[in-house]
Amino acid sequence: MIKKVLIANRGEIAVRIIRACREMGIETVAVYSQADTEALHTQLADEAICIGPAAASESYLKMDAIISATIVSGADAIHPGFGFLAENSKFASLCEQCRITFIGPPATVMAAMGNKTQARKTMAAAGVPVIPGSEEAIYDALQGQTIAAGIGYPVIIKAALGGGGKGMRVAGTAEEFTACFLTAQKEAQLAFGDNAMYIERFIENPRHIEFQILADQQGQVIHLGERDCSVQRNHQKLIEESPSPALSEQLRRQMGEAAVRAAKAASYVNAGTIEYLLEPSGRFYFMEMNTRIQVEHPVTEWVTGIDLIKEQIRIAGGGKLMYTQEQIQFQGHAIECRINAEDPEHRFRPSAGLIQDLYLPGGKGVRVDTAVYSGYVIPPYYDSMIAKLIVHAGNREEAIQKMRAALGEIIIGGIITNVDYQYDLLSHPDYCSGQYDIGFVEKLSRRKEA
Numbered sequence: 536m537i538k539k540v541l542i543a544n545r546g547e548i549a550v551r552i553i554r555a556c557r558e559m560g561i562e563t564v565a566v567y568s569q570a571d572t573e574a575l576h577t578q579l580a581d582e583a584i585c586i587g588p589a590a591a592s593e594s595y596l597k598m599d600a601i602i603s604a605t606i607v608s609g610a611d612a613i614h615p616g617f618g619f620l621a622e623n624s625k626f627a628s629l630c631e632q633c634r635i636t637f638i639g640p641p642a643t644v645m646a647a648m649g650n651k652t653q654a655r656k657t658m659a660a661a662g663v664p665v666i667p668g669s670e671e672a673i674y675d676a677l678q679g680q681t682i683a684a685g686i687g688y689p690v691i692i693k694a695a696l697g698g699g700g701k702g703m704r705v706a707g708t709a710e711e712f713t714a715c716f717l718t719a720q721k722e723a724q725l726a727f728g729d730n731a732m733y734i735e736r737f738i739e740n741p742r743h744i745e746f747q748i749l750a751d752q753q754g755q756v757i758h759l760g761e762r763d764c765s766v767q768r769n770h771q772k773l774i775e776e777s778p779s780p781a782l783s784e785q786l787r788r789q790m791g792e793a794a795v796r797a798a799k800a801a802s803y804v805n806a807g808t809i810e811y812l813l814e815p816s817g818r819f820y821f822m823e824m825n826t827r828i829q830v831e832h833p834v835t836e837w838v839t840g841i842d843l844i845k846e847q848i849r850i851a852g853g854g855k856l857m858y859t860q861e862q863i864q865f866q867g868h869a870i871e872c873r874i875n876a877e878d879p880e881h882r883f884r885p886s887a888g889l890i891q892d893l894y895l896p897g898g899k900g901v902r903v904d905t906a907v908y909s910g911y912v913i914p915p916y917y918d919s920m921i922a923k924l925i926v927h928a929g930n931r932e933e934a935i936q937k938m939r940a941a942l943g944e945i946i947i948g949g950i951i952t953n954v955d956y957q958y959d960l961l962s963h964p965d966y967c968s969g970q971y972d973i974g975f976v977e978k979l980s981r982r983k984e985a
Contacts (some may be wrong), residue, residue, distance in 0.1 A: 536852050536853075537561060537612045537848055537852040538562065539562040540564070541545050541560055541565075541566065541612070541832065542564070542576065542613075542616065543595070543601050543614065544618070544619055544645055545571055546574075546906045546917070547905050547906045548563060548618075548904075550905070551577035551844060552844055555848065562581045563582070564580060564605070565580035565582070565583040565587070566600075567583060567584070567585055567586065568587055568588070568594035568595060569588050570588075572585070574906060574911075576896065576906055586601060587600055595619045596763070596835070598623075598625070602656065603928045606633070610635070610875065612635065612636035612638055612848075612851060613630055613637055613638065614638040614847070617828055617829065619949050621639070622828040623645075624646035625641035625642075637851070639805050639847070640729060640804050640805050641692035641804060641922045641949050644802055644826070648694055648801055649826060650672075651694075651733050652672050653669065654823060654824055655733075655821070660800065661797055661799070663793045663796060664818070666736055666820040666822070668736060668799060669682050669733045672732065673734060674720075674730060674731060676713045676717055676720075679692070679734055680709060680713065682734055683712055688708055688709065689701065689737040689739070691706075691708060691737040692716050692733075694719065694731070695723075695733050702720070702722040702726055702727065702732070703770060705737050708926045722942075725927055735971060739976055740960075740972045740973075741812040741815075742813040743765045743813075744779055745761065745764055745811065745825075745829070746759075746811070747761075747808055748794055748795065748797075748803070748807050749806070750798050750799075750803045750804050750807070751850050751854065751855050751856045752804055755855065755856045756798045758795055758797050758809075758860070759835050759841060760787070760835065761777060761782060761791070761835055762776065762810070763775065763776050763779035763781065765903075765971055765975065766966070766976060767973050767976060774961070775870070776834060776868065776869065777869050781969065785791075786817060789819075791817055794874070795860075796924065797824065801824065803824075806832075806843055806850075807824055807826050809821065809824055810823050810824065815855045826955055828847060829842065830873070830920070831871050832925065833871055836868055836870035836871050837866045837927040868927070868933070869925060871887070872957045874921055874947075874952055876920075877951065879953050883953070885915065885919045888913060889911075889950075891909070891949035892909060892946055893908060893961060894945065896924070900926055900927040901924075901926050902927075904925070907947075913950060921947075924938070924941055924942065926941055938961055939961050941973060942957055942961065960976070
C-alpha cells in the first residue's frame with residue numbers, strides 16, 4: 536500500500552494529485568524549481584524540495600534530482616502527472632531499479648507503446664485498425680520519400696517517440712516531402728532527443744476521439760468511454776467533451792472494445808488512453824496510446840463519477856479494479872476548456888507575468904482545476920496552460936450554455952488569456968451543432984485572415 540507520494544510535476548496537475556492523495560490519507564512531497572518557489576503545489580504538499588534552476592532541463596526533467604528527492608523524503612511512490620517525465624520509459628525504469636513505485640505502466644510497456652512503429656505492430660496484431668504507414672523507424676529523407684510514394688500522398692510525418700504535436704508535418708506532394716521531413720526530424724531531435732520518424736497516410740477531415748482505459752495488475756481492463764478532442768490548434772487540444780456528438784452507440788461500442796483489446800495486447804497496467812482518428816464515413820484508426828493521465832481526464836470523471844487519479848494510485852499499490860465494464864454508467868455531458876496565458880490576437884504569444892485580480896466561476900456542475908492565485912507570478916519557462924474549466928450538465932446543449940456562462944464570469948487581471956477566444960469557439964454554429972473536425976480552428980483562422 537502506498538503511504539507517501541512524490542509528485543514529479545508542477546502546476547494544476549500537481550495540485551490535483553495532492554488533493555487526491557489528501558483524500559486517501561496519503562502524504563505528499565512536492566518538488567519545485569527555483570522559479571516555482573511561491574507555486575501553489577509547494578504550499579499544499581506536506582513537504583517541498585527544490586530540485587534545481589528554472590529551466591525544466593535542470594529541474595523537472597532532472598531524473599537523478601527527482602529520485603534523490605524521493606529517497607531523502609522517504610516517499611515510496613512517484614506520480615509523474617503529464618508532460619515532463621510522464622512518458623519517459625527510462626525514468627520509469629529508474630524508479631523500478633530504485634524500488635520506487637511508479638504510478639503508471641511498467642517501463643517496458645511504456646517503451647513499447649511510446650514507440651509509434653512498435654505500437655502500430657502491436658495494435659495490428661490485436662485486430663485494431665491502423666492507418667497505412669511505415670513499418671520501421673525512418674532516419675533518412677530519401678528512404679522516407681520512397682515509402683511515402685508507396686503509401687500515397689498526402690502523408691503525415693511524425694516523430695517515432697514523443698507527442699504533443701512536436702516533430703509533425705504534413706506533405707501533400709513528393710516535392711514538399713524532403714523539406715517537411717527534415718523540419719519535423721529537427722523538431723523531434725530537439726524535443727525528444729531522438730530523430731527516428733515514421734510516416735502514415737494523412738486522414739483528411741477526421742475527428743480526434745480517445746478512449747480512457749483502466750487496467751489493474753491482475754489483467755482486468757475496462758474503458759470509461761470516449762472524449763472528443765477535435766478542437767485543436769497546431770495539434771494542441773483546446774476543448775474536449777464527453778460523450779462525442781459524432782459517435783453512435785454501435786460505433787462507441789466498437790471503438791471501446793477495440794481500446795480494451797489494444798490495452799490487453801500491450802499488457803497495459805494503470806490509466807491510459809487509446810487515441811483514434813475517425814473518418815466522416817465512420818471508419819476509425821488507431822493513432823497512438825498515451826501512457827499517462829491526460830490533461831482532459833476531468834470530463835471522464837464528470838460523466839462516470841470515477842476519480843481517475845485515485846484509481847491510478849490504487850492500481851499502482853496493487854489494488855484490483857473496483858468496477859466491471861457493465862457497471863460503468865455514463866451520465867450527462869461534460870466539456871473542458873483549457874485556459875492559457877497567451878494572446879490570441881498576436882499569434883497566441885505567451886503572456887507571463889503577475890496576476891493582479893482573479894475571480895473563478897463556481898456553482899453546480901462547474902469545476903476549475905488550477906494552481907494560480909491573485910498575486911501569483913506566472914513564470915515564462917513552462918507551458919502556458921494555467922487552468923482548466925470543466926462543466927457538467929444533463930445534455931450537450933445545456934453543457935455548452937453552462938460553459939459559456941462560466942467563461943463569462945472569469946476575471947484574470949494583469950495578463951492576457953484565451954478566455955474570450957474559447958467563448959467565441961463555444962458560440963460558433965459548427966461547434967454548437969457538433970459538425971466539426973480537427974480542421975475546425977484552422978479554417979476559422981484562415982477566414983479571419985482573409
